[in-house]
Every structure is written in structure tokens, then in C-alpha cells.
Amino acid sequence: MLLDPARGYDLIGDVHGCAHTLQRLLEQLGYHRQAGVWRHPQRQVLFLGDIIDRGPRIREALHLVHDMVAAGAAHCIMGNHEYNALGWHTPAPEGSSRQFVxxxxxxxxxxxxxxxxxxxxxxxxxxxxxxxFQQLPLFIDAGRFRMVHACWDVELIAALKSQYADGRVDQAFVSASAVPGSFANRVFERLLRGTDMRLPQGLTLTSEEGFTRAFFRTKFWEDNPQTYGDVVFQPDALPESVASMPLPTTEKNRLLQYGLDEPMLFVGHYWRRGNPAPIRPNLACLDYSAVMYGKLVAYRLDQERQLEPGKFVWVDVERVEAPR
Incomplete structure (x- = not known):
């Protein structure tokens, strides 16, 4: 997707139904509601997906974001939660072991x-x-910067571009993702959920939400990891006994490498905590657990080619963001 290089952009992480907080952030960024749409005279918002689920004002948040996109005041890419919703309603291919994606x-x-x-x-x-949701692109490549919900896989995105140049896939592609290991399945799993690794020795972890998993989310940029703890990238820490274990060469070889020479990359998805800051000079995660009373975060992008720590903007989510 081509974006205007002369324009400023405000990239915003996972909203998850926190509509009131989103309005506060937009106000802080200098946007004003005009004719029912939040606008800025010189800038656009780029949403990193996951507008839905978990939060108290999902419908309100969706209307706000959709109306901005329709009016040309924003762009939005697909998150794994929008994909989950599509998959819930999209029939699986004939002969599949399941009824829906x-x-x-x-x-x-x-x-x-x-x-x-x-x-x-x-x-x-x-x-x-x-x-x-079906019309949302899975990524935006603007040349000097990129955005994807969870993980930029150069080879997968190049292959996807050959079929869908602007990253917008059709219903048949969503349906095909029901088949484990298919190209469509690998695209959605990697771009919208990221990379993961199986816990050693048959161990499992139970998240704060009560989900038990045998895998943990991993970094896709670590240059020379030595232990399991060097590659973990999720809010739930590994037990120290696991984190200190040497990382087998076979697991090292499976890791992606998003190099320091690549364009700036913005992702959401990972439920970070603390004060927003770059992960690397060319990599930022803008998901700081807003729906868990964390922060709703934006990055104010202008003409820079490396991330500047002072350009992160956020609002702390208050208890007023609660169901009416």
C-alpha cells in the first residue's frame, strides 16, 4: 500500500474495545471530531489491528475506527482477533475435518x-x-517503514504479495487457512500470531487468563540467543529453571531474523508492560495491555528512519473504561 511520504502518521496499538481511552489518546495527539469523524489536518492514524474482543466498548471502538478509515483519516490492518471473528463465520473447505475455519x-x-x-x-x-474485516490488509509496506500485527516474515510476505499485492486477501484464502500447514494457514499464523517455540520436556504454562499452552511466543530478531530466556517474548515469564536452559541448535536455526538493516517495523499483539520504548532502533511493539488497565500507545512517525524514544505517546487506561 502506498502512503503519502510527506504526511505524518500516528501508529496505534491494540485497542480491544477501549473506545473511551482511544478518544483520549486521539485528543492528546491533536485529533478533533468533525462531522462524526476524528480527524487531524496533517496526519493519519495507522491502526495495528485487534480493535475487537475483551473490552467494554467494542462496538463503539469499531465504529470510531471504521469511520476514520472510510473518511481517509486512518488505515487499519487485520489483527488475529479480527481473523478469529472471520474464521468463526467462514466455512472450512469441503472435506475438512472441521465445519468452520x-x-x-x-x-x-x-x-x-x-x-x-x-x-x-x-x-x-x-x-x-x-x-x-475481510477487506483489511494483513500488512502495510510503506518503504521506509512497515506494519504487521505480530511478525514480519520476509519470505511469506513476498509470496503473499505475488497473489495479493496490497495484502488484502479474499474469503477463499481465509477458508483455505483451515487446512493446517497450508500456505494460507502459515500466513495467518505467522503474520497475525507471530513465532513460537515448544516448551522443553513436555512442560506447559497457564496464562493470566487461564489458558494452558505447551508453546511460548518468541522474538523474531534475536541475533545470538543462548538460552530459552533469551528468546521469550510474552507477558508470562518462563520458569527460571526453563529460562536458563541452553537453547538447542535446532531451535536456534528455526528462529527468524529481522535485521537491523531492515526498515522500521511496528507490531502490536504482545501485551507489553512498563513505559513504551523501542525494542531496537528499527522495531517497536505498540501493544501495552490497554484492556488490562495498561497503556494505549501511539508512535508519532514523521520523516525519521530510526525510532526516537521521545515520540511514543500514551494514555493510561482508567477504570472509567468499564461497561455502561
């Missing part, structure tokens, strides 16, 4: 339940938003 299991329903609940009285609205 996203199996209708209690675990999967739990992740979507807040969104479903808030749209119960607005079914036509929900259908309109599902159609909009």
Missing part, C-alpha cells in the same frame, strides 16, 4: 464472547463489520 469450541468462544455479547442487539451491524 475457527472451530466452535468453548475455548474459542470465550475469546469472542464479549464481542458477541455487545452485538447481540445489533446483528446487521456485526455483518457489516465482518465484511469490513
Amino acid at each position: 475457527r472451530e466452535h469450541s468453548p475455548r474459542h468462544e470465550r475469546l469472542l464472547q464479549q464481542t458477541f455479547r455487545q452485538f447481540e442487539q445489533h446483528p446487521h451491524d456485526w455483518q457489516d463489520f465482518l465484511a469490513w
